[in-house]
Amino acid sequence: MRGEAGFPVRIRFCKRGPVRFIGHRDVARNFERAFRIEELPLAFTLGFSPRPKVGFGLALSVGHESDAEYLDVELTRDPGSGGPGGLDRFPEAISAALPDGIDVTGATPIVDRALSLQEAVTAVEYRIEVTCVAPDTPGVASASEIVASIEATVASVLSAPSLEITRTRKGREVAEDVRPAIRHMELLEVDAAVASLHLELATQPRNARPGDVVAALNAVAGPTGLVFAEWRVLRTHQWIERVGARLEPLEADPRAPVRKAWAS
Amino acid sequence: MSSLWPRIEPLLARVEKPARYIGMERGSVRPEHHPGKVAWLLLYPDTYEIGLPNQGLQILYEILNERADAVAERSYAPWSDLEAELRASGVPLFSVDTHRAAGDFDVLAFNLSAELVATNLLNCIDLAGVPVRAERRSPEHPLVLAGGHCTFNPEPFADFVDAFVIGDGEEPVGEITEVIGAWKRGGRASREAVLHDLATIPGVYVPSMYEVSYDGPRIAAVEPRYADVPERVEKRTVADLADWPYPKRQLVPLIEVVHDRLNVEIFRGCTRGCRFCQAGMITRPVRERPIEQVRTMVEDGLRRTGYDEVALTSLSSADFSGIDGLVADLVNEQSGCGNVGLSLPSLRVDAFTVGIASEIQKVKRTGLTFAPEAGTWRLRQVINKMITEEDLYAAVEGAYSQGWRRVKLYFLTGLPTEMDEDTMGIAELAKNVVAVGKKYTKQATCTASVGGFVPKAHTPFQWFGQNGVDEMRRKVSMLRDATRRSGVQLRWHDPEASFAEGIVSRGDRRVGAAIEHVWRNGGTFQEWSERFELSRWLEGMAAAGLDPDWYVTRHRDENEILPWDHVAAGLHRDFLWQDWKQALAEHGLPDCRWTPCYDCGVCTQYAIEHVVASAVAPAGGSQGTGQDLSTGGAVPVSLLPTRVAT
Known part of the structure; x- marks a missing residue:
């Protein structure tokens, strides 16, 4: 450069x-x-x-x-x-x-x-929409049952000490623990069969992507019978964290205005 | 009609390179449709990356959208992954501008610039929800039109295309719009009526207005079905490029495409007279754009597009009058933000060219490309590519001595009268080029790129029997042996693809059935080597009861009615036959831009002239500038036998 x-x-x-x-x-x-x-x-x-x-x-x-x-x-x-x-x-x-x-x-x-x-940049926030196909079983689940199932799935991801998923790095499939990169996850709303989630993911030392989180949800969703698929992803924030401060990148490295003299 | 976007968007998440289908390029428009306007969908039947830069399509897009009575949008062939998604969810082909269904347009206008896109043409028509065969369409279906170089032999496409525009499209698109507009206002009565009207527009060929009769395999006659339909359709030619400063708003794609730069056409037509070259024959005469207009188009274009590279395009850009001054000015001119790169495609082989190239590539001198086309002087006389070995070695010496390390040479094999020593001449030349380069740098390389010659309509070689697959393969393998461990990198075009191109290149109407067979059996994107299979084409020919060799490898004689004889590029048939005989006699022909007219027919017949600013050939130009090109006497046609390598 x-x-x-x-x-x-x-x-x-x-x-x-x-x-x-x-x-x-x-x-x-x-x-x-x-x-x-x-x-x-x-x-x-x-x-x-x-x-x-x-x-x-x-x-x-x-x-x-x-x-x-x-x-x-x-x-x-x-x-x-x-x-x-x-x-x-x-x-x-x-x-x-x-x-x-x-x-x-x-x-x-x-x-x-x-x-x-x-x-x-150390952290990124997203709002993601995922489709969650309800169990194809007799007696269709009610809306509130679906919400409860999703919340249970989110809770199991967050309570898991580690969560191994398969992802592709440099063209090779590798098993990776994504749990450390998931800092926050919360169900915002469910509309029809689309759930909106708020996510905060770490970018270091290893980053995770929204798709990895969807894979994590599927990894623990077994008992609920839900199958999640990524639908829309919106990145809402990026953060630079240093020495205790959490800064928006535009504010992280300000150029000091040229000063004519030392402040008294 | 509403936009299909809500139905397309979910599919795009599942396909490769979804940005191919979103439009939104700088320069694109979202035209307002109206029942009183004729709606054109301009289609390029290959991928977006290949089709988007097409200048012809972009020119017509602007000209039509400037009209009060027309709107134009664009579409490209969807890659197989999206095609499968579209078919599975019942979504038709759509425009990229407003994502309107192709079937809602009045006209589907295709650009046909290569033979093997034929099956993609069918696929696009089918995806539009329109019957692929013209005869099965009703008045509510769009009219299917086609233009571009391939339509100079329109016959293989005649079953699928309602009307062809032969030659420059700038003027006829307006006339066609008026005819179709009137037909719409009259309630879109019969399709036959509008096609009949279209057939009376100069330059428009409507195949269904002609009856073709056969005498065995040969064509016996091609006759118009109405008295007011011309017996021969003459090509259209824009007399003065200065009247058509298009594209004014070149499209800037969001993703990377081929020729991803500002392109400014500096002249149209070429009279170098290379006998294998269809483009040079069918685009005569030479029409230069005024140099001041070129400067303005470059300046405005760079400012508007943000590109940092401009190509001055034509069939032989070093021939433009005043090219050296223009290049010097453009190179020294700095835009507001850094250097602007300049490229000149299609350069001649001589020292003058290297001079220009060194002016352009001041710093980074990596590769330079020349096209001697044949391996020996004898064969270059046959094809009228009058480059002496001295010219070539001087050019190459100039290039390597001025810092270039890689020289690329283009050749054709399977040319008329080619003998094994001519073929081997390719290896010889390339090896000598490497030797010249080694004098200057150890890193000197030379790539020899060898294409199989496919004879084209409206050229002196239209009567020549193309080499078969085995013969071309033999020549390629001879060259592979000869260039092994020589510092020459050999690249070659698949001889099987050349054979299939030969079927379409000089095919007649009956070949349409074979094309349809290939398409119905999944043969799309045949231009793509990984998708091409000759067996499909041979099966198609067999299914249509046609002998591929009769079309491809057979020599024609003077009296045979050729499938494209009722379409005219302005060249007298006598001139072409005479030039064919001159070729066999190994006689070259000078460039008529700077030497007396030899009456090929174009200027005299169409009452147009060269528009060339300079009365003399550019300094250093080899052809027509002092070489002895005196023509020989009439020589009976006899094709030299091909010697078999021992």
Whole structure:
């Protein structure tokens, strides 16, 4: 990432609607084009093929939506806050150059050499919707019975000391304990056969994805006869936790305003 | 009609690359449909990644949407996983712009740019809920249209397509819209009536308006069924590209596609006269875009799309008048955000080209591609690709000495009069190229990419019997042996695929039954090597009672009525036959842009002319610039025998 000296800016954006079907790398390419359309003073890497210095956070799975995506981009100079081309105008201007559904919702200058988003983010919150096919048995379960079954399943996940599921890492199937990464899970509502859950997952030392949690639910749902399947996923927050503080990434690495003199 | 999106969305969670089906590209529109407007669905019968960049489709998309009486949306062939989902849940093919059912459009207009997409054409029509055979459609079904280079022999597709547009589509789409609009206002009475009206538009070929009779396997006659339907359909040609600065709003896909960059067409047509090249024959004359318009299109396009690369496209971009100045300007111009890359597809083989390339690739010099097409000077004279070995080695020397490490060479095998020494010449040339490169860098490599020659309609080689699968295989294996441990990397096109292409390339109407058989037996995406099986095509031909060799490997004679003779690209049949004889006599033909007219027929017949800014050939251009290309006398056609390797 070395190259021209820069003025790093952190941007928060959402990814909603049909555009959720594009992948992480595609999002990056769309941002690079949007930056060029808006003629941002991008800083470039050195070398044979100079690239703009853009760092993305945790990948979001294809098909998942988010209100809390982040990227760091390095500019060659301070764009200022007000005025045309200023940081205050970033959300509106860059959103206009991005595909429908990807909108910039905040931009702030950050310190030089801030820890990259990938390393800094420690927790992610989601609202997920899962279908939970009720047992195909005579005497259909009532709505309240289904709610009770789901709550029981959630409770068994949370009370389990460990929960081994199979997931694919680098093309290979591996058994992994996902329980340590599940920090919080709560049933929000059940509508028809779709249950909404709130999740908080750790990203370190090992991350878990919403799909892993669905697998965990299925691993313990046996007695209830429910079968869960991921339907919609919305990432709602990302958190940077350090020395006891829990910070929203836009607020985690603020660039100190240039001071004329030491405060008295 | 409402959007199918709510029914499509759940399916997308289960397929590969779901973003192929969401649309939303910068430059796309969500047009408002109205009963008073003619609704076009423009389809590219291959995947989104291949179809999206197609310039022809994008040009028509804009032109139609600018009209008050038309709307246009787009669709691409769904990959097999989505196809299965669509069929299982009863959802029809849809547009990517507003996810409207294909069957709700008035027109399904296909771009046919390669033979083997034929079965995808059928699949798309079927997924739209429309009978695949034109004769079984009723007035409420959309009209199925097709354009693109493959339609210069429309006959293999005649059973499935209601009407073809031959040549440049910019003008006829408007005229077609008016005819269909009137038909709609009249209550969509009979399909026959609207097809009859369409057949009177210049450049529009309606196969059902023609009766084909046979004399044994041969065509005896092709006759129009009505007096006002032309005996021959002449192609359409845009006289001046300056009038058509399209696409103005090139689509910017959200996902990666082929040719993922700004593309600006700098000229259309080519008169280099390579005898194997259909594109060069059917797109005459040369029409350059004014250089100022090119600059504006590049500048506006980069600013609007955010791309950091632009390609100046044409059939031979180094031939554009003033190309060196244009390239220098574009390379030195910096956009607001960093460097803009420039690419020139289809470059000639000479030192001038290397000069331009070094101007473009100032820093990163990885690969450079040349297309000598044949291995010996003798054979290059036959195909009129007049590149001397000196030209090639000078170009290659220039490339390696200026820092390039990889040179790629394109060749054809199975060309007319090709003997084993010509084939082996490919290996010879490539090995010499490696040797030149080794003088400059140890890392020098050369890739020789060998395609099997498939003769095409409206070229001097349309009478030539294509090499069979075994013969092409033999040549490929000869080359493999000759290039082993030589530093040459050999790539080749599957000879079986070339054979199937040959069936469609010069097929007649009867071949339609074979295509349908291939499709009904699951043969979609035949352009994709992992999906292609020749056996399906041979079964299809057998089921239709047709002999594939009669279509593919047989030489035709002068008097035979060819299936596409009633479609005209403007080239006199006499000219093509004469050029075929010249080919067999190993005589080249100069480029008529800069040398006197030899009357191929196009300019004189259509009262159009070259639009070329420079009266002289570009410096260093080898063909038509001082080489002795005096034509020989008439030589009787005799095909040299193919020597068998011992």
